[in-house]
Amino acid sequence: MNIVRVKNLTKKYKDITAVDNVSFEVKKGDILGLVGPNGAGKSTTIQMISGLLIPDKGVILFEENKSFKNWHFNLGLxxxxxxxxxxxxxxxxxxxxxxxYGLNGENLKKQVNESLTSVGLHEQKDKKAKYFSGGMKRRLNIACAITHKPKLIIMDEPTVGIDPQSRNFILESIKKLQNQGTTIIYTSHYMEEVEEICNKLLIIDHGQIILSGATDEIKALYKNNRILTVSFQAETLDFAKVRESILNITGVTEVNMKNQRFNIHCRKDMNDYDTVFNILKQFHISIISIEHTVPTLEEIFLSLTGKELRD
Incomplete structure (x- = not known):
């Protein structure tokens, strides 16, 4: 069953189309990773789903046919x-x-204790929030959203700016919520988090969906791609010329450089590595090491959305 169905969702701010005719579904029990660069339309999309923004066009239905007005008590943000x-x-x-959300009496007391325990804060329940660490505040933020046991939780970068231990605790808590039948829409700039906990993925850029599907299926789409990583030394380097020469090799799809390493994206059947190495030698580049890997989810994301900084 679909917990959320979004159809032809559109939102404009004057002349800027933040979300452009977006349609997708989130099934019960899914953790959907909604990812994209800054300004891609993620926040606008989740604000419309959570009732904070009114769409210019489109429809958002919950549990197949219910409007936000009749369903909002089932949502946590x-x-x-x-x-x-x-x-x-x-x-x-x-x-x-x-x-x-209408909780009161013994039911309120019981569910408050349960939510504080689930985020590891029951022992600090009497402590004022202003004395909490960043990670504890993030966990309290989650506790406030889950006490009424919502069917859908929207999490907008819940691990930003916290320590690794708190991040791991939050990710484990999210997995437990899924095991209890809760559906989650999760946005993050940490692609390793998305890869770890999300079974569905939706990549949005410039207000449009550019890729969606099961996380494993998306990774399988790129199983025939490889990345040849070459660590090197060079006194001088004209990267633009090196890149242009390597891109002319059949089977090479992208070349980038970071920290004295070339990342050469190529098809699995590309085996003309001698030509790559000869080009590097022609430019007086000394090879230190070579590594051959399958692209990660983050590398897939960057190949689709670009590597330039977004503000």
């Missing part, structure tokens, strides 16, 4: 900007947000 009150304790924060 973990915003990128912390939505907690620093002068309230952890328990007071969670109780406040849970009460907005």
């Amino acid at each position: 973990v915003p990128q900007d912390l939505a907690i009150y620093p002068d309230l304790s952890a328990e007071e924060n969670v109780r406040f947000f849970a009460s907005l």
Whole structure:
């Protein structure tokens, strides 16, 4: 069953189309990774799904045929900007947000304790949020969103700016939520996180979907691609000329350079490596080491969206 169905979603800001005729579905129990460069349309999309923005065009339906008005109590939102009150304790924060969904009495007390325990904050429940570390605040942010046991949780970069231990704890908590039947839409700039926890992936750029599907299937699409990584030394280097020469080799699809390493993207059947090495020698480039790998999800993402900085 679809928890969310988005059809022909469009949102414009004056002359800028932030989301351009986007359609996709999220099935019950999925963790959908919604990724894209800065300004791609991710935040606008999740703000429309969570009812914070009204679309210019398109339809958003929950559980096949319900509107946001009739379904919003089933949704939890973990915003990128912390939505907690620093002068309230952890328990007071969670109780406040849970009460907005109609929880009260013993049921409220029980579910507040459960959510604080699930994010590892029950022992600090009486401590004011302003004294929490960055990771603890992020976990409290999640607790406030899950206490009413929503069917769908939208998480907008929930691990930004925290330590690795807190990040790992949050990722494990998300997996547990999925095992309990919760559906999650997850945005992140950390592609290794997306690869670890998301079973579905949607890449958006310039307001349009450029790739979507099961994470394993997307990686399988690129199984016939390889990356030849060459570490090198060179006193002088005209990268543009080197790149142009290597790109002329049949089977090479992309060449980039970082930290004294060439990353040469090529098809699996490309075996003309001698020509690559001869070109490097012609430019007086000394080869230190060579590595041959299958592209990661991050490398697939960069090949589709480009490597230039986005503000």
